[in-house]
Structures are given as structure tokens and as C-alpha cells.
Amino acid sequence: MYGAGDVRVEKVPDPTLRERTDALVRVARACICGSDLWPYRDKPAGSGAARMGHEAIGIVEAVGSEVRRIKVGDFVIMPFAFSDGTCDFCHDGLQTSCVHGGFFGMHTEGAQAEALRIPQADGTLYPLPAGDDSLLASLLSLSDVMGTGHHAALGARVGPGKRAAVIGDGAVGLCGVIAAKRLGAEQIIMLGRHPDRLALARRFGATDCVPERGQAGVERVRELTGGFGTHAVLECVGSEQSMATALDIVRPGGAIGRVGVPHYDTIPGAQPMFYRNISVGGGPAPVRAYIAELLSDVLEGRIEPGLVFDRVVDLQGVPDGYRAMDARESIKVMVKP
Amino acid sequence: MYGAGDVRVEKVPDPTLRERTDALVRVARACICGSDLWPYRDKPAGSGAARMGHEAIGIVEAVGSEVRRIKVGDFVIMPFAFSDGTCDFCHDGLQTSCVHGGFFGMHTEGAQAEALRIPQADGTLYPLPAGDDSLLASLLSLSDVMGTGHHAALGARVGPGKRAAVIGDGAVGLCGVIAAKRLGAEQIIMLGRHPDRLALARRFGATDCVPERGQAGVERVRELTGGFGTHAVLECVGSEQSMATALDIVRPGGAIGRVGVPHYDTIPGAQPMFYRNISVGGGPAPVRAYIAELLSDVLEGRIEPGLVFDRVVDLQGVPDGYRAMDARESIKVMVKP
The missing domain is CATH 3.40.50.720 (NAD(P)-binding Rossmann-like Domain)
Structure with a gap:
């Protein structure tokens, strides 16, 4: 996003592992958030390019040498904030205040992409059981x-x-x-x-x-x-x-x-x-803390939050997805890279 | 209180029952509240006389015809707000939002007095077991x-x-x-x-x-x-x-x-x-809701909140009590009419 109303799809190199606690995730589904519409409306032109997106599910493609819990091949939910999983705040279930934490798309590149680097992979990612494709939308909703x-x-x-x-x-x-x-x-x-x-x-x-x-x-x-x-x-x-x-x-x-x-x-x-x-x-929801509880309701069909997605686009369709959400033609747009 | 710094002790008729749900209480102990110091500092001269005080314990002297639970002779705590004890908010334990409620010293006369009319007596007053005089200060603290x-x-x-x-x-x-x-x-x-x-x-x-x-x-x-x-x-x-x-x-x-x-x-x-x-x-504490729980700790000596009273005055001493609290010479002044 270069400025208000100015979203462009650009070819950039895939991210690589930077820290030993990182993982790389191949994005299966991402989406556009209502909070992305704030900069879509008021980001000044000339303020530089922002890589957008902070919600995703995907497959782990690589892990750093200190990643213990998350394995290559895991199918994971990526909460919109990353967190180490070990600090006092993570223990208290307030991962959005993690002392080694931050927000995707602000402190990292964005998730509206083919692949993404995940800091603090062990604390951040939530591995899913092998599931049914019909649940992807609801699983994606657990990321935010x-x-x-x-x-x-x-x-x-x-x-x-x-x-x-x-x-x-x-x-x-x-x-x-x-x-x-x-x-x-x-x-x-x-x-x-x-x-x-x-x-x-x-x-x-x-x-x-x-x-x-x-x-x-x-x-x-x-x-x-x-x-x-x-x-x-x-x-x-x-x-x-x-x-x-x-x-x-x-x-x-x-x-x-x-x-x-x-x-x-x-x-x-x-x-x-x-x-x-x-x-x-x-405040910012510690969604990482809530996944386990909400996931069982999703898997057992008691809740169906994925119904909020009423449009699916590929990466090329992301600019139009912003437009559609901003015009309130769409509740929430899913991105299938 | 006639204005900032201007507290006078005046002889007025004892209050009388006005509503059938009222009681009259002979004040055994009252006190001066930190919140009374706000008008003591800034009440405009010429704004009329306010009868001050909203904390008391005392003996019930008369009850209206619709008062059922409270009896003449009961030794009671008077919380700083009156409340009917039956509305939704009272049921929820938020007596300070009672639909028939109000605050002593604002919607009634004040408790820094020999006697006081108590609206909604059944919902407001908390009858005490016969007790030991050494507990009076702590019991009084339960009124606010x-x-x-x-x-x-x-x-x-x-x-x-x-x-x-x-x-x-x-x-x-x-x-x-x-x-x-x-x-x-x-x-x-x-x-x-x-x-x-x-x-x-x-x-x-x-x-x-x-x-x-x-x-x-x-x-x-x-x-x-x-x-x-x-x-x-x-x-x-x-x-x-x-x-x-x-x-x-x-x-x-x-x-x-x-x-x-x-x-x-x-x-x-x-x-x-x-x-x-x-x-x-x-917000304003629904102290009526808390008396039962705190009272057992007072009666069994586990807490001793009455220690906050470090000075006792009679009614004539009330103006000097305000002065002493305002000058922070005293933490809290008890009034023994």
C-alpha cells in the first residue's frame, strides 16, 4: 500500500529465515481486515510502501535452528500478533503485550502474500489437526x-x-x-x-x-x-x-x-x-490465547465464523478487495494466493 | 456548610417520618468523609446551607407503616446511599444505582447530626448483632x-x-x-x-x-x-x-x-x-452489598478498618474536625453526637 486507495501487487523475493526462532510459512489463505481500511483511507501518498496483512493460515516451509515445537509441514494458524510464548504476559494470556512480540504487517512484512516470515514461531503459531477444506474460512477467522x-x-x-x-x-x-x-x-x-x-x-x-x-x-x-x-x-x-x-x-x-x-x-x-x-x-485481542477454546467449537461445527468471508480473491484481486470492503460491498475478503 | 471553610453547628428540629418506607435513626456515631472536603474547599459562599454527612451507625427510633424488616430499637449501619433493596440494580448488588435510591447528605439531610430520616429503610439499613463498643469504629467504617x-x-x-x-x-x-x-x-x-x-x-x-x-x-x-x-x-x-x-x-x-x-x-x-x-x-461503591461479607471479618477481628479514625469530636467539634482533616492533621474524624 503506497497511500490511500493505492494498493499494488508487486513481485518481491520470498522472505528468508532471519532469526533462529523464525519460521517461514507458505500462505494458504490470508485476508483483508477492517483495520486495513484505516490506512486505505488516510495513508499519505509518498509515505513509503507498507506490506499489508496480518491474518493467515498456511503450511510451515522452514524453521530456524531454535524452533522446537513447530515442524516443517505443519498446517498452522498465524495470530495477528507474534509472541514468544514464555514471558510473563504470554503466561497471563496477554500475548499482544509479549516482551518479544509485535504485530504482523507492522513489525514484519505482510500476510497478503505468498509467503511470510514468522518471528517467535514456537510461541506464535498454532498447529492444526489435518482438516477439512470446508473449515478453512472459519480457521482463518481464528487468526483475528x-x-x-x-x-x-x-x-x-x-x-x-x-x-x-x-x-x-x-x-x-x-x-x-x-x-x-x-x-x-x-x-x-x-x-x-x-x-x-x-x-x-x-x-x-x-x-x-x-x-x-x-x-x-x-x-x-x-x-x-x-x-x-x-x-x-x-x-x-x-x-x-x-x-x-x-x-x-x-x-x-x-x-x-x-x-x-x-x-x-x-x-x-x-x-x-x-x-x-x-x-x-x-484492546488488541490476544487471539493466540483463545484459539484452543474457539477451535473446538469450529471443528465440532458449533460456530461458523468463516461465514463473514463473502468474497475470495487471488493476489491480483487484492486491490479490488480493498475497494469492495471500503465500499461496503463485501464484509470481508479472503485472499487465496 | 455555608461555603468553603464555613461549617456551622445549628439547632434544627429533629427529622420526622415523611414516607411510609422511612425510618428515623438516632445517630450513635457519624464521621467526616474525604469527599466532604471537596465542598469544604470550593463551595461558593452564598450557595445556601448544605447539611453534611453520609456515614453513620445508630439506633432505629421510629419506622413508617410499610417498613417490615427493620424494627424500632435495631442497631444499624447506614450505607452512604439509600436503596429500595428490590429493584434490578439492588438485586445485582449495585445499590448505588437503585431506581428509588439516592445519596445521604445530597438527597436527604446530613448524618453529621443527632438524628436522621432514612428513606427506603428496609433496603438501606443493615441491622447488626448486639456488639461490643470496641468495634464501633470498624462498624462505622462499613457505612462507607x-x-x-x-x-x-x-x-x-x-x-x-x-x-x-x-x-x-x-x-x-x-x-x-x-x-x-x-x-x-x-x-x-x-x-x-x-x-x-x-x-x-x-x-x-x-x-x-x-x-x-x-x-x-x-x-x-x-x-x-x-x-x-x-x-x-x-x-x-x-x-x-x-x-x-x-x-x-x-x-x-x-x-x-x-x-x-x-x-x-x-x-x-x-x-x-x-x-x-x-x-x-x-464508581460509587455499593457498600450495602458488601456489608455482610466485610462484617464477619470485622466481628471476628480479621480486619480493623476502624483504625483509620484518629480523632473523635462531638457536634460542636465538627467544624474543627473539617479543619483538621483538610490540614491533614487527622486521617478521619469520628463524630459522637
Whole structure:
């Protein structure tokens, strides 16, 4: 990506092992993330080329001399952050704060490619059992969006019998619906307005959809919740407006789980938030920590997050994939190199 | 209180029952709260008289016709908020958001008095077993500061083996130390600078004390915690500076429990807070929900929060009690009408 709207497919040498803890992965499937659309909209021209993409599944092609657990030939999920698997934060299940960690496509090359170097391969990659091709899309979602939706639900403290609202009908918000349902929410309200996405939200477990925005949307959520709002709000957008809506629809004592990359500097309403005992949590999801738990649900067919992929492109099709997601013609684009 | 620094003791008629759900309580002990010092410092002259005080224990003198559970003669704790005990929020243990609730000294007369009308008596008052006079101070602390310290610790997600920091060496901060220890924190760092208060903090379970402020204090906490800060931060002050310090000393994945009434409008650092997966929670403590749990520890001598009272005054002594707390000559002043 050279700048806003300027995505080019270029032939570059395959990556090579650099550290003894690296692996090389041949990408089977990658995808375009909603968060990739932020630079697609505002990356300055002339700011240099960024190699994009941070979600993939693939086959391990080579490993460095200190890689012990991951083997050549393993079929693996690559979470969007790499992590050593051994530091205090990894032990605590917060791999996105690993002391030797970083983010793919920022601290490495991008995954929208044929092959990728994986730092800290032993801590990062999750080897999969031999599986069925029909599951590839859902397995790919475990590299980011499904784990991120789950993180939003945990940050929002979804639990049995709770009322939850999901702000954002992108792939993460839709996976947030799956996560809220999985964790036992009794009511799940999707705030969004695109009929195809709302249909998918309902299929995933949303009980109500609110297409209204701003104050009208807030009032609609209050009507649907006996006047008080929801215990849990999954904030899956990251704009100032979506955060303001989250604070307006959360019930006293409730929690907001933020997973939309925030495009605002301060959280407003520090006083009403205090008087209403609202908590705000969330951040980059440690999806590595969640794979084992979510994978069994995928393998046994209890959840089908792969349905968020509604378009498949090859590498040449990636620029058009960005365009389609930006135009909201597509929820999420899978890349098959 | 007529204005900043202007506290007067006046003879007024005793309150009477107004609603059928009211009770009248003869105050045995009341006290002055750190939060009373905010208006003591900034209440405009000419803004009218406020009847102050929201913490008390006492004897029930009369009950309205719809009061069922509370009886004349009961010795009771009066939490700083009144609540009906039956609404959804009371059922959830968030009595400070009760739909028929409010705060003593704001929505009622004040507790720094001989007698007080108690709205929603059945939901509000907590009857005590006949007890020993030596426990009065600790029982009184359950009407606010001990429950508030506990709420800070819960908001900061203190648990076994966690590192906790407490910002503020007032009565609430000191009770926060008791709460953190009770919940199993392995390290408890008190940020404060008054030797008598730090001595009490150590007696309550603080393992380290940090008298430095600002950046020097932040660095000291990091040194004491292997460089990463604490899992839990109990923010017991409410100033912009104390909140900034909380965000600087909390470890990635950690939580800040706010109980200091916030004197700032926004929470800064929405982006670093996100990238570090920090959560911020807390608010007015539903102390009514915590009495049962904390009371058994008081009655069995496992905790002694009453030690935060280091001065006793009669009603005539209340103005000097404010002065002494404001000058930090006293941690917390008990009022014996």
C-alpha cells in the first residue's frame, strides 16, 4: 500500500529465515481486515510502501535452528500478533503485550502474500489437526476476527443471562455476536444498517437489530432493554461516535469491551461513567490465547465464523478487495494466493 | 456548610417520618468523609446551607407503616446511599444505582447530626448483632470507607498473587490496602507521603510505600514491580493527576478501580490504554452489598478498618474536625453526637 486507495501487487523475493526462532510459512489463505481500511483511507501518498496483512493460515516451509515445537509441514494458524510464548504476559494470556512480540504487517512484512516470515514461531503459531477444506474460512477467522470478537465479549463481561449490544456490523462485530451467544447472552442487539450483515448477525444469534444511528439508536436500544441499556457493549468500530454511543447504551454497572482501534484520544464522560459504575476495557485481542477454546467449537461445527468471508480473491484481486470492503460491498475478503 | 471553610453547628428540629418506607435513626456515631472536603474547599459562599454527612451507625427510633424488616430499637449501619433493596440494580448488588435510591447528605439531610430520616429503610439499613463498643469504629467504617476500599479493589480486579498499588493515603486508600490484602494481593504498594498514614498502611498490609510524586513515583513503582507496574491500581483520590499516575503505573492487561470522586471530565490516553489492554472501572461503591461479607471479618477481628479514625469530636467539634482533616492533621474524624 503506497497511500490511500493505492494498493499494488508487486513481485518481491520470498522472505528468508532471519532469526533462529523464525519460521517461514507458505500462505494458504490470508485476508483483508477492517483495520486495513484505516490506512486505505488516510495513508499519505509518498509515505513509503507498507506490506499489508496480518491474518493467515498456511503450511510451515522452514524453521530456524531454535524452533522446537513447530515442524516443517505443519498446517498452522498465524495470530495477528507474534509472541514468544514464555514471558510473563504470554503466561497471563496477554500475548499482544509479549516482551518479544509485535504485530504482523507492522513489525514484519505482510500476510497478503505468498509467503511470510514468522518471528517467535514456537510461541506464535498454532498447529492444526489435518482438516477439512470446508473449515478453512472459519480457521482463518481464528487468526483475528473471531478471537477479537471474543475479546470484545470478555472485555464487556458477557455472561449467562446478560443483555449485550454489538456496535459495528463488520466482520469483528459479527464475530462479537457469535462470541456473545457462546458466552450465554440472553439478548444480543446488533447496531448496524446493512441488510445482508444484519441477516448474518441474526443467523449468528442476534435477537434484535437497530439500524438507527446517534440518539435515535440509543433510544431504540433503551426501549429494547427496559429503559436501562445493556450490561455489555462490544465496541467494534473505534470511532469517537461509536464510543459515545457505547457509553450511552451501557447499563449502570455494565462494561464496554473495546476492540475497534480507537481513533480518539480521550474517553469522554469520566464523571457519568463513574457515577454509573461503568467499566471500559479491551484492546488488541490476544487471539493466540483463545484459539484452543474457539477451535473446538469450529471443528465440532458449533460456530461458523468463516461465514463473514463473502468474497475470495487471488493476489491480483487484492486491490479490488480493498475497494469492495471500503465500499461496503463485501464484509470481508479472503485472499487465496 | 455555608461555603468553603464555613461549617456551622445549628439547632434544627429533629427529622420526622415523611414516607411510609422511612425510618428515623438516632445517630450513635457519624464521621467526616474525604469527599466532604471537596465542598469544604470550593463551595461558593452564598450557595445556601448544605447539611453534611453520609456515614453513620445508630439506633432505629421510629419506622413508617410499610417498613417490615427493620424494627424500632435495631442497631444499624447506614450505607452512604439509600436503596429500595428490590429493584434490578439492588438485586445485582449495585445499590448505588437503585431506581428509588439516592445519596445521604445530597438527597436527604446530613448524618453529621443527632438524628436522621432514612428513606427506603428496609433496603438501606443493615441491622447488626448486639456488639461490643470496641468495634464501633470498624462498624462505622462499613457505612462507607471500608466498602469503598473494597469496591476499588474489586474494580482493580485484585486477586491472589496479584501486585496492587493504592493511590491516596486517606481513609479510603488505607481501607483499600485492607481490601487488597483480604483479596490475596501478593504485593501492595501505597503511594502516599504522610509517615503516620504509611505506618498504618504497613500495619494493614502494604508491602512497599512510595512517597515520591509524579514521574519519580511512577519510576519507583516500576522498579518495585520488575519494570511493568501493577496488575491492579486502586485510585482513591479523584484528581486528574492521580488518574494520570494510575494509567502510568498499571501493567498491560491490568485494571484501575476508581473510587475517588473524579474531578476531571475525560480519561486521557484512550489509545495507549487500548494498546496495553488496560481497563478502568469503579464508581460509587455499593457498600450495602458488601456489608455482610466485610462484617464477619470485622466481628471476628480479621480486619480493623476502624483504625483509620484518629480523632473523635462531638457536634460542636465538627467544624474543627473539617479543619483538621483538610490540614491533614487527622486521617478521619469520628463524630459522637
